Amino acid sequence: MTYDLSELDRRLINRLQDDLPLTSHPFAVLAAEMELSEQEVVNRVRRLRDDGLLTRFGPFFDAEALGGAFCLCAMAVPQERFEEVLTKVNAHPEVAHNYEREHRLNMWFVLATESRATIASTAASIERETGLEVLLFPKEREFFIGFRVNA
Amino acid sequence: MTMDPTDRTLIEATQAGLPLVPAPFAVLAETLGISEAEVIDRLKHLKDRGIIRRIGAAPNHYRLGMTANGMTVWDVDDGLVDALGERVGALPFVSHSYRRPRALPDWPYNLFAMVHGASREEVQAKRADIAALLGEACHGSDILFSKRILKKTGLRLRAKEG
Numbered sequence: 373m374t375y376d377l378s379e380l381d382r383r384l385i386n387r388l389q390d391d392l393p394l395t396s397h398p399f400a401v402l403a404a405e406m407e408l409s410e411q412e413v414v415n416r417v418r419r420l421r422d423d424g425l426l427t428r429f430g431p432f433f434d435a436e437a438l439g440g441a442f443c444l445c446a447m448a449v450p451q452e453r454f455e456e457v458l459t460k461v462n463a464h465p466e467v468a469h470n471y472e473r474e475h476r477l478n479m480w481f482v483l484a485t486e487s488r489a490t491i492a493s494t495a496a497s498i499e500r501e502t503g504l505e506v507l508l509f510p511k512e513r514e515f516f517i518g519f520r521v522n523a
Numbered sequence: 524m525t526m527d528p529t530d531r532t533l534i535e536a537t538q539a540g541l542p543l544v545p546a547p548f549a550v551l552a553e554t555l556g557i558s559e560a561e562v563i564d565r566l567k568h569l570k571d572r573g574i575i576r577r578i579g580a581a582p583n584h585y586r587l588g589m590t591a592n593g594m595t596v597w598d599v600d601d602g603l604v605d606a607l608g609e610r611v612g613a614l615p616f617v618s619h620s621y622r623r624p625r626a627l628p629d630w631p632y633n634l635f636a637m638v639h640g641a642s643r644e645e646v647q648a649k650r651a652d653i654a655a656l657l658g659e660a661c662h663g664s665d666i667l668f669s670k671r672i673l674k675k676t677g678l679r680l681r682a683k684e685g
């Protein structure tokens with residue numbers, strides 16, 4: 373999709389990906405940096421969010437630090453059964469994300485549950501319901517993440 | 524995990540995002556019936572504990588032209604995977620990178636790195652950068668391009684005590 377972003381919006385999007393200071397008027401700090409008024413920064417952030425350039429603005433939580441259990445899972449789903457299997461997999465509320473990927477292992481989903489044991493039992497249910505093997509790829513270690521989209 | 528009920532309410536109130544007003548924490552304070560200073564203090568504490576990673580924007584990759592996404596996977600020497608994984612995770616075009624168990628014999632890969640770009644060619648070029656970084660420690664790799672999002676629900680904290 374084409375979207376004509378002004379140079380100012382680009383700078384703002386890039387800056388907004390950094391951590392916002394935890395102060396009473398956090399946008400005033402950005403306003404000073406960008407030589408805008410505080411209200412103008414707030415208005416622009418709101419417009420970028422409303423227009424869908426920003427998915428969300430707020431705190432990002434580490435779901436694991438909140439006590440949940442997570443596991444990346446993969447299945448090799450025969451093409452002719454894809455929609456049927458998809459319906460069965462997505463019916464589980466524990467399935468948080470699910471992506472179709474180009475590979476023999478073509479369905480990749482994340483299970484998010486309250487405990488490790490529920491990961492195993494949910495995967496077992498999916499195997500039973502679909503007759504297909506579910507491979508489990510739990511996170512063993514997360515490496516430093518420095519991703520920024522350059523607007 | 525035990526969580527303070529007020530912290531939990533604060534997390535629930537901010538899961539969808541912060542109020543976009545000049546003093547967002549004051550608005551939250553009013554909703555929660557506590558002071559603005561307490562909201563800020565609690566958020567700082569959640570950050571110190573690693574429960575909040577950062578407060579900022581999630582840009583929409585697709586709307587900004589990053590329409591190609593590939594999950595690159597690598598079979599890296601066990602003794603070197605952590606040190607090299609740190610370097611892969613620090614690359615500016617990698618959004619997540621994890622060490623995960625292999626699923627032998629079909630799946631020899633233990634390092635996963637999501638790579639984003641404006642085209643598949645761009646993603647492939649970035650994959651080559653990772654391959655160069657890993658060098659001889661890497662014994663095989665693959666890339667799985669995203670075809671379709673089949674489900675996507677954000678973090679949803681349940682209203683009950685966890």
